[in-house]
Amino acid sequence: MTLTAPTATAAPAAPPVDERLTPAGPIVKLLRRPEIGALVAALAIFAFFSLTTEVFLSPAGVSTWLYSASLFGIMAVAVAMLMIGGEFDLSAGAMTGTTGLIVGVMTTQWGLNVWIAMLIALAVALTVGASNAIIVMKTGLPSFIVTLATFFILQGVNLAVTKLITGSVVIQGMGTVPMFDQVKVFFGSSFTLFGMSLKIAVIWWILAIIVATWVLIRTRAGNWIFAVGGQLQSSRQVGIPVMKVKIGLFMTTAGAGWLVGMLMLFDVSTVQATTGIGQEFIYIICAVVGGCLLTGGYGSAIGAALGALIYGMTLQGIVFAQWDNNWLKAFLGGMLLLAVLVNLYVRKRAGVRS
Amino acid sequence: MTLTAPTATAAPAAPPVDERLTPAGPIVKLLRRPEIGALVAALAIFAFFSLTTEVFLSPAGVSTWLYSASLFGIMAVAVAMLMIGGEFDLSAGAMTGTTGLIVGVMTTQWGLNVWIAMLIALAVALTVGASNAIIVMKTGLPSFIVTLATFFILQGVNLAVTKLITGSVVIQGMGTVPMFDQVKVFFGSSFTLFGMSLKIAVIWWILAIIVATWVLIRTRAGNWIFAVGGQLQSSRQVGIPVMKVKIGLFMTTAGAGWLVGMLMLFDVSTVQATTGIGQEFIYIICAVVGGCLLTGGYGSAIGAALGALIYGMTLQGIVFAQWDNNWLKAFLGGMLLLAVLVNLYVRKRAGVRS
Amino acid sequence: GCSGTGQESTTDTTTSTDAATGTIAVVTHSTPGDNFWDVVKSGAEQAGADLGMNVTYQGDGDPVKQSQLIDAAIATDPDGLIVSMANPDGVRSAVEKAVAAGIPVITINAGLDQSAEFGAETHVGQSEFIAGQGAGEQLADAGASNVICVIHEAGNVSLEERCAGAADTLGTVTNLQVDVANIADAKNTISSMLLSDPSIDGVLTLNPGIAVAAAQANTEAGGTALLATFDVSADVTALIEDGSILFAVDQQPYSQGYLPVVFLTLQLRNGDVVGGGQPVYSGPGFVTKDNAAQVAEFAVKGTR
Amino acid sequence: MSHTTSSASPTSSAPPILEVRDIGKSYGAIRALHTVSASVGVGEVLCVLGDNGAGKSTFIKILAGAHAHTEGELLSYGQSLTFTSPRHALDLGIATVYQDLAVVPLMPVWRNFFLGSEITTGFGPFRFLDVKGMRDITKAELGKMGIDLRDVDQPIGTLSGGERQSVAIARAVYFGAKVVILDEPTAALGVKQSGVVLKYIAQARDRGLGVVFITHNPHHAYPVGDRFLLLKRGTSIGSFVKSEISIEEMTGLMAGGAELASLAHELQRR
Amino acid sequence: MSHTTSSASPTSSAPPILEVRDIGKSYGAIRALHTVSASVGVGEVLCVLGDNGAGKSTFIKILAGAHAHTEGELLSYGQSLTFTSPRHALDLGIATVYQDLAVVPLMPVWRNFFLGSEITTGFGPFRFLDVKGMRDITKAELGKMGIDLRDVDQPIGTLSGGERQSVAIARAVYFGAKVVILDEPTAALGVKQSGVVLKYIAQARDRGLGVVFITHNPHHAYPVGDRFLLLKRGTSIGSFVKSEISIEEMTGLMAGGAELASLAHELQRR
Numbered sequence A, B: 001m002t003l004t005a006p007t008a009t010a011a012p013a014a015p016p017v018d019e020r021l022t023p024a025g026p027i028v029k030l031l032r033r034p035e036i037g038a039l040v041a042a043l044a045i046f047a048f049f050s051l052t053t054e055v056f057l058s059p060a061g062v063s064t065w066l067y068s069a070s071l072f073g074i075m076a077v078a079v080a081m082l083m084i085g086g087e088f089d090l091s092a093g094a095m096t097g098t099t100g101l102i103v104g105v106m107t108t109q110w111g112l113n114v115w116i117a118m119l120i121a122l123a124v125a126l127t128v129g130a131s132n133a134i135i136v137m138k139t140g141l142p143s144f145i146v147t148l149a150t151f152f153i154l155q156g157v158n159l160a161v162t163k164l165i166t167g168s169v170v171i172q173g174m175g176t177v178p179m180f181d182q183v184k185v186f187f188g189s190s191f192t193l194f195g196m197s198l199k200i201a202v203i204w205w206i207l208a209i210i211v212a213t214w215v216l217i218r219t220r221a222g223n224w225i226f227a228v229g230g231q232l233q234s235s236r237q238v239g240i241p242v243m244k245v246k247i248g249l250f251m252t253t254a255g256a257g258w259l260v261g262m263l264m265l266f267d268v269s270t271v272q273a274t275t276g277i278g279q280e281f282i283y284i285i286c287a288v289v290g291g292c293l294l295t296g297g298y299g300s301a302i303g304a305a306l307g308a309l310i311y312g313m314t315l316q317g318i319v320f321a322q323w324d325n326n327w328l329k330a331f332l333g334g335m336l337l338l339a340v341l342v343n344l345y346v347r348k349r350a351g352v353r354s
Numbered sequence C: 001g002c003s004g005t006g007q008e009s010t011t012d013t014t015t016s017t018d019a020a021t022g023t024i025a026v027v028t029h030s031t032p033g034d035n036f037w038d039v040v041k042s043g044a045e046q047a048g049a050d051l052g053m054n055v056t057y058q059g060d061g062d063p064v065k066q067s068q069l070i071d072a073a074i075a076t077d078p079d080g081l082i083v084s085m086a087n088p089d090g091v092r093s094a095v096e097k098a099v100a101a102g103i104p105v106i107t108i109n110a111g112l113d114q115s116a117e118f119g120a121e122t123h124v125g126q127s128e129f130i131a132g133q134g135a136g137e138q139l140a141d142a143g144a145s146n147v148i149c150v151i152h153e154a155g156n157v158s159l160e161e162r163c164a165g166a167a168d169t170l171g172t173v174t175n176l177q178v179d180v181a182n183i184a185d186a187k188n189t190i191s192s193m194l195l196s197d198p199s200i201d202g203v204l205t206l207n208p209g210i211a212v213a214a215a216q217a218n219t220e221a222g223g224t225a226l227l228a229t230f231d232v233s234a235d236v237t238a239l240i241e242d243g244s245i246l247f248a249v250d251q252q253p254y255s256q257g258y259l260p261v262v263f264l265t266l267q268l269r270n271g272d273v274v275g276g277g278q279p280v281y282s283g284p285g286f287v288t289k290d291n292a293a294q295v296a297e298f299a300v301k302g303t304r
Numbered sequence D, E: 001m002s003h004t005t006s007s008a009s010p011t012s013s014a015p016p017i018l019e020v021r022d023i024g025k026s027y028g029a030i031r032a033l034h035t036v037s038a039s040v041g042v043g044e045v046l047c048v049l050g051d052n053g054a055g056k057s058t059f060i061k062i063l064a065g066a067h068a069h070t071e072g073e074l075l076s077y078g079q080s081l082t083f084t085s086p087r088h089a090l091d092l093g094i095a096t097v098y099q100d101l102a103v104v105p106l107m108p109v110w111r112n113f114f115l116g117s118e119i120t121t122g123f124g125p126f127r128f129l130d131v132k133g134m135r136d137i138t139k140a141e142l143g144k145m146g147i148d149l150r151d152v153d154q155p156i157g158t159l160s161g162g163e164r165q166s167v168a169i170a171r172a173v174y175f176g177a178k179v180v181i182l183d184e185p186t187a188a189l190g191v192k193q194s195g196v197v198l199k200y201i202a203q204a205r206d207r208g209l210g211v212v213f214i215t216h217n218p219h220h221a222y223p224v225g226d227r228f229l230l231l232k233r234g235t236s237i238g239s240f241v242k243s244e245i246s247i248e249e250m251t252g253l254m255a256g257g258a259e260l261a262s263l264a265h266e267l268q269r270r
């Protein structure tokens, strides 16, 4: 892959060595990438569960935690871009529910064509994303608060409208909608690789990582995302279209919410009014564990993906290890703390400021 | 009250008027206080529900929303101080459950004296608060992440340990514990004022506001809180004991968690393993609606209290107005957005940077 | 131990039993800390301990996550699987996968209608809707007509079903949303509701903690409404005895956890298929003034 | 102090590139600037001098489009306008080096250098950044200013204040514009670097650019300036062309400047 | 360039208040400073000169306790030590005015002035801030420096760069210490304010304080300095007492300084 760090593509012509600089080999340069800490933490957790449980490395086991990680991962990658751009989106989780519910209601209740319903859901998601961005930029309010309000509103609307239209809080009968199977090929199917039956969500996840990394490291838009997140005022002064960048980022996150909403809907062929609520923090956790700064301007898509991998492995690994489920949250908290500490330690050793 | 703004206590000797300064009367100075926006929003919501529902202004009605606001308000005041000091505490909500559960388990299962159990719970809370602070300061990790981990851990421990000891997820039989009624006088009783039966929590709330405001505006500690939140590096350079200030702040928040835990326990005389989960954001919302900056260094305790008042009035007002309850969250989201926008508008008009 | 004691004691008994041993996985749609499901869990674990089986318990209210948990359980190749199907569509493929893998499946609580269709051997317990209908009937008999149903977790499928069941027999029921994480404030909200509409003459709560709060709210607001609740605790039985609460619906969750483990163990060790394709009802029982004292004893232990 | 006004344009009679008439700006209740007039034409250097807090930064923020003015008129080539954003000013060929430099601390030096004007290769949706090209140009351009960086991949936040200043100036010069505005570019610079900046200013002027040069050092201003605008407490205390004023007079006008020489004795005494 | 070392202390033979021997500091892979020696005694002014990025700020951050040194030795009154925090240095009587000023932008001027050394009245648990007292002192002290603020309740972030600098200096002087360290205090200042700062330095020296004065302006350094430490690219290129060197030599040593005069011609040419 050519999508490595910008530091790794340094000028091949040997530059004159500077006596003020302790020489840094390619390994040290690699160690300075934001995602290195997450990589070490991920390897540690992988090793841990591989050794302590039998199932973790079995084909069925791998496919479970990869699927779990992929759903968090797609969102985490989008949320990481947004965080690099200096914003939060707490409505991202509820958005996966909203889009699923829109498609569910429109197809099962009103008999709309699935593809059209999906387009409508996408349009709604993008509109909400753009309006988040516009409110944030026009008012100067922190996105944390604006999207928290959006989150509440979506949560209420999801529940009330679903109940109003279907009389229940669950969409049933998706499986019998015409063309359901056609869509399922793209969003809900499985394929076999090395004897493992993998969900198609994993492909979408890998695609998201590649595109996001490419955009962040190798395009103008990526440069601008880092800039608006690092110093909004300066970005404005050098003429970066700050508004457009932020709108793009919020729309990307909302779009990712739609994608995950579809992946979940066409996997289990049902969606509930509560879908996605409480997930928004998991995405942020994944991004931070993956090396993104909460304050913006620093991070990577690969890191966020690794954060999601850590989360997915831990979540399913705890099941494989058959630990008492009452302790689940405590284990997760401990793992989170451990992961960020490992991350910090590795990065400090590599000479990266945190 | 002498606890008004520092700007309001300006030197009485008439200073020479500066031609470069548009004169600012006491009203404009008042309008520049951080909490003014919240005050206007609170008045608007008060007026709205007073006019649209009959019960809102009735003695029984007032006592309901005041009580509701006071529980959120005590925590919001503590969280606001912490936010002014530049940190978050996402474990604050779960802490109200942890302390309640500790007292519940120790008295109902082990027959410990209530007062001693309460002291132990307080000690645990303060220890957790201090350890939050120490981890944040020693590692340099954002408190958002550290306390999120603490939150998860508390949540898991609350559930697992309660279940382990009591065999159930709810504490039963608190009411029959010896000296329960004695403690209830301080934490769970009511008193009558102007024909309204008010909960004692309201008194605690007012006390918290007074103490917090005094500390913030009129003491060295308060000055240091603003400083460490505004510019950590500079604070260190001028010799402020940054570590002590942060430890103090986290312990204050944890202590407030204990207080609210006790107020809830001795009011309803039961506590569940899930108590307090998800409440942490409400406290932050109240603080922000009340004019605190998420980035630290700016805000006020009175503002946070007003934020809690807005939240309490809205929560109960919606019930009084008998709006369809499924929309609850959507209403709350709308109100939140409205409150921060009013806040912003008022402060802009008064010439305060946001 | 005599009550749900978690992993250690389970493994202890496993090693001390001479009979064939095995693993049974329970995957429900519960959220952590939910009172009802906690008792189901206790029942299943106790059965495991009694029978020398290794019982694992997991739960998640989101169908995607519940499916993932079932998949993870299938990956560990258990000797039996117990699933609750609040959202049958959502777990269908996972359950069918288990059946295809030759793992005997028993469904519990919700999903009676789909149980056989998906290939489960039997169903234990009955749906929340039926329990709700029962509660509605009893309230109507006691003379309540304008009832509120207090939902302590917004959008929770089981809770919505209970209220829908009650509405089915009572005509209409108004749902009131409160937060179980803040019982003191839930009490406030119930008071507010009673204040704002004096014609309310019945309150149905779905959690024992909320029931205690509702009893207090009722007293504060004048105390004319009839109270009923789902699930019992020692506090609830005490309130039933003194008349503050009319009755508690007891779906006997303990047996919803205990019985399927017994059935699957019998099948594993003896080839028995209990139920013969018919469901096994676990309730609902009603705890009233008459039998509250007996139930209280068990409620304290967390098995009712 | 009375206004000494001069209206004779020293070099050309075409409308100046930028002109302000009785311009002013208030921050809420604080009036930072009022009734200031000045202009800069092709191949001209306008020096703005003044004590701390005189309003110099405020003045250039108006010219750069960072703040909208609240009084008076701003003209470009004789046309009245109000800038809506820095982009607007940039598009009209007005490049600015701010006192706070407009850099993103966490980003590498070369990314900062090209920020907002990145070089891309490839075409269509596959256009991507020419990383090597930008890195090399950055290294070369900084070298020309006498700044020899260890590593252009270093986050710019880790450079010394003066190094950062040099990067910002090199950037403005490299992306040559019609008017370059420099807010105290020499304040944080060493003797050598200051000389280089003055040379740059002269070069830019000779290439026909207009330059607005803010400083409080008359010794830096006098050698390169064509017109001088003196500010004090937010208002103009005089506007001169070079022929009208000597460096001594100018220093004298900037209250207390003349005292510096006599100060030397005072400092020596023990 | 060879080291010109002078060991004769100009004023006293007691151990100097602060002394460093072969001190050095690396930021990760970046070696910002190495093998630098210097000392400052009672009633002495040590001037540190150097180009941008020479390591001046790094040097004083070590003296001020903001960064621990990674090489060499730091001595106070002849005793070797390593500062653990700025508070540690402050407690030993070392007050510092940082280049980035160490102020909290959102706080009012007077609160910044007294930050960390607040005046309180009342007793026991009822001690509270003497708001009026602090406000008045702030106004008065700034007035002495020639800074006439509109309102000491203004957040310090809204002051101009130079005004902020003056507040920081006034603060260090007011809380008088044994050693005052000033990092480029005159860089952002106008002519008048610079003169005032130099006067302050002389006053502090005459009161028996040690002063470490960082600058890159030889014209500011020479009149007040007793010893001069010249840094370049992180290392010392010479250490002199005043009698050993003239201002011209010093400017010459600071590479390119001498060129400034000849530059004037170059700038004039069209």
Ligand SMILES: Nc1ncnc2c1ncn2[C@@H]1O[C@H](COP(=O)(O)OP(=O)(O)OP(=O)(O)O)[C@@H](O)[C@H]1O
Binding pocket: D027, D030, D031, D032, D050, D051, D052, D053, D054, D055, D056, D057, D058, D059, D099, D216, E158, E159, E160, E161, E162, E163, E188
């Ligand atoms: N955002 C702001 N809000 C309020 N007042 C401001 C703001 N920016 C500047 N001021 C005030 O306006 C006046 C002029 O400031 P300005 O920064 O233009 O001065 P300056 O001439 O650039 O000074 P210096 O030489 O110190 O940089 C100052 O007194 C300052 O206090």
Ligand SMILES: Nc1ncnc2c1ncn2[C@@H]1O[C@H](COP(=O)(O)OP(=O)(O)OP(=O)(O)O)[C@@H](O)[C@H]1O
Binding pocket: D158, D159, D160, D161, D162, D163, D188, E027, E030, E031, E032, E050, E051, E052, E053, E054, E055, E056, E057, E058, E059, E099, E216
């Ligand atoms: N935190 C840091 N991390 C990495 N490098 C640093 C850091 N701080 C300073 N440096 C490097 O150390 C060198 C010396 O910096 P320093 O700030 O001491 O220079 P200076 O002499 O004060 O320059 P100026 O006159 O521009 O203020 C610079 O080249 C800078 O890039």
Ligand SMILES: [Mg+2]
Binding pocket: D056, D057, D058, D099, E160, E161
């Ligand atoms: Mg300025």
Ligand SMILES: [Mg+2]
Binding pocket: D160, D161, E056, E057, E058, E099
């Ligand atoms: Mg420096």
